[in-house]
Amino acid sequence: xxxxxxxxxxxxxxxxxxxxxxxxxxxxxxxxxxxxxxxxxxxxxxxxxxxxxxxxxxxxxxxxxxxxxxxxxxxxxxxxxxxxxxxxxxxxxxxxxxxxxxxxxxxxxxxxxxxxxxxxxxxxxxxxxxxxxxxxxxxxxxxxxxxxxxxxxxxxxxxxxxxxxxxxxxxxxxxxxxxxxxxxxxxxxxxxxxxxxxxxxxxxxxxxxxxxxxxxxxxxxxxxxxxxxxxxxxxxxxxxxxxxxxxxxxxxxxxxxxxxxxxxxxxxxxxxxxxxxxxxxxxxxxxxxxxxxxxxxxxxxxxxxxxxxxxxxxxxxxxxxxxxxxxxxxxxxxxxxxxxxxxxxxxxxxxxxxxxxxxxxxxxxxxxxxxxxxxxxxxxxxxxxxxxxxxxxxxxxxxxxxxxxxxxxxxxxxxxxxxxxxxxxxxxxxx
Numbered sequence: 517x518x519x520x521x522x523x524x525x526x527x528x529x530x531x532x533x534x535x536x537x538x539x540x541x542x543x544x545x546x547x548x549x550x551x552x553x554x555x556x557x558x559x560x561x562x563x564x565x566x567x568x569x570x571x572x573x574x575x576x577x578x579x580x581x582x583x584x585x586x587x588x589x590x591x592x593x594x595x596x597x598x599x600x601x602x603x604x605x606x607x608x609x610x611x612x613x614x615x616x617x618x619x620x621x622x623x624x625x626x627x628x629x630x631x632x633x634x635x636x637x638x639x640x641x642x643x644x645x646x647x648x649x650x651x652x653x654x655x656x657x658x659x660x661x662x663x664x665x666x667x668x669x670x671x672x673x674x675x676x677x678x679x680x681x682x683x684x685x686x687x688x689x690x691x692x693x694x695x696x697x698x699x700x701x702x703x704x705x706x707x708x709x710x711x712x713x714x715x716x717x718x719x720x721x722x723x724x725x726x727x728x729x730x731x732x733x734x735x736x737x738x739x740x741x742x743x744x745x746x747x748x749x750x751x752x753x754x755x756x757x758x759x760x761x762x763x764x765x766x767x768x769x770x771x772x773x774x775x776x777x778x779x780x781x782x783x784x785x786x787x788x789x790x791x792x793x794x795x796x797x798x799x800x801x802x803x804x805x806x807x808x809x810x811x812x813x814x815x816x817x818x819x820x821x822x823x824x825x826x827x828x829x830x831x832x833x834x835x836x837x838x839x840x841x842x843x844x845x846x847x848x849x850x851x852x853x854x855x856x857x858x859x860x861x862x863x864x865x866x867x868x869x870x871x872x873x874x875x876x877x878x879x880x881x882x883x884x885x886x887x888x889x890x891x892x893x894x895x896x897x898x899x900x901x902x903x904x905x906x907x908x909x910x911x912x913x914x915x916x917x918x919x920x921x922x923x924x925x926x927x928x929x930x931x932x933x934x935x936x937x938x939x940x941x942x943x944x945x946x947x
Contacts (some may be wrong), residue, residue: 550754551709555697558754559713563681563692565754569791570598576687578724580622581781585613587622589725595683595788600639601799602684607632618776621727623673636800637685640678644800647825649843655800656837658808666808666835671726671733688746688759688786690722691715695746707752717741720766723784731773732766740769759786813838816895820851820936848887848941852876855899857931865919869897873937887939896936903927 550561580587593604608631610624634646679685695713702710721729735741742765749758763782823845824836855872902913
């Protein structure tokens with residue numbers, strides 16, 4: 517349904533004029549390009565008329581309500597159909613009463629329930645995620661191929677940012693081509709219209725975060741999902757200016773999946789404004805731009821001494837962004853240092869690498885953020901083992917990478933080496 521218009525020079529002005537003629541019909545009084553269509557095709561025509569505006573501002577929001585609590589997910593930014601790009605800032609607020617799992621599903625993050633993230637999108641291609649640090653902003657680019665390599669395609673929060681109606685996806689606009697008006701629209705002052713339309717269950721997941729969309733898609737395949745009603749308001753040219761939807765019907769299925777159990781109301785809204793006006797763009801350029809391939813790491817891919825913000829990109833452990841340890845972070849990789857022990861039995865050998873990390877953590881000095889010893893994990897086991905005689909000199913022990921299966925009489929086991937360790941740290945925001 518999406519149509520991208522590309523023009524040069526004065527094309528924006530000319531296309532805006534032509535868009536006006538198209539939406540209002542012929543200058544000699546022909547049928548209106550939206551309201552003159554059969555009722556069942558008017559919302560699809562409204563989608564095209566909106567795209568002919570070439571540029572616009574938008575605000576999209578999801579409101580999760582419950583007893584004495586309200587979580588919000590608000591995205592605001594600019595759209596440019598002419599260049600097929602969008603840029604937006606997403607702000608998620610999740611109040612304390614909601615469970616940690618629900619906070620994560622909505623878009624909040626552990627220990628940080630107020631999250632702000634900036635994105636840029638280029639059509640059906642690359643998605644850019646802003647990473648802010650003490651030295652300024654860096655844009656991390658995820659091409660479709662890079663997203664697929666990291667398992668971030670399909671119902672991932674990055675993949676859903678490529679929209680089908682707006683250049684920026686995941687908004688209520690995604691359901692516009694599938695909305696079916698049940699009756700003639702109400703006429704509004706200024707020539708606009710207000711439609712009430714139904715949307716099938718198959719598209720309920722298009723407007724929700726990936727963690728909520730996946731169970732809804734599964735329910736739709738099983739025939740359990742429910743459709744919903746959307747209200748669409750247009751201006752006199754047939755361009756969409758507001759959409760609202762009550763998604764409470766989706767909560768029944770989400771509750772059965774153990775999600776949003778404290779949420780009793782769920783609403784979505786989209787507002788579009790400033791059609792055809794010049795929008796200040798801050799789209800990522802070559803300066804401070806890095807690719808996900810060269811920058812993003814897994815936990816094992818971090819170097820000892822490096823820190824990472826596990827949620828800076830909003831992608832969890834699959835895509836860690838290494839940061840200066842003086843910047844906010846919640847993951848620190850460090851070397852355990854030399855670990856030496858002499859053992860008389862083989863009991864507890866599996867725990868030795870972690871013991872090396874505990875010993876190293878006791879001597880380490882993190883740059884920023886208090887580490888949590890309970891979260892220690894080992895990413896590289898560099899310990900070596902040698903069987904030696906008790907009370908013997910053994911100046912040249914036979915060191916091996918794996919321990920023996922048994923100890924001969926009058927021998928003991930020497931352990932030496934180091935390990936690479938990961939630990940989560942208390943997140944401390946930039947002042």
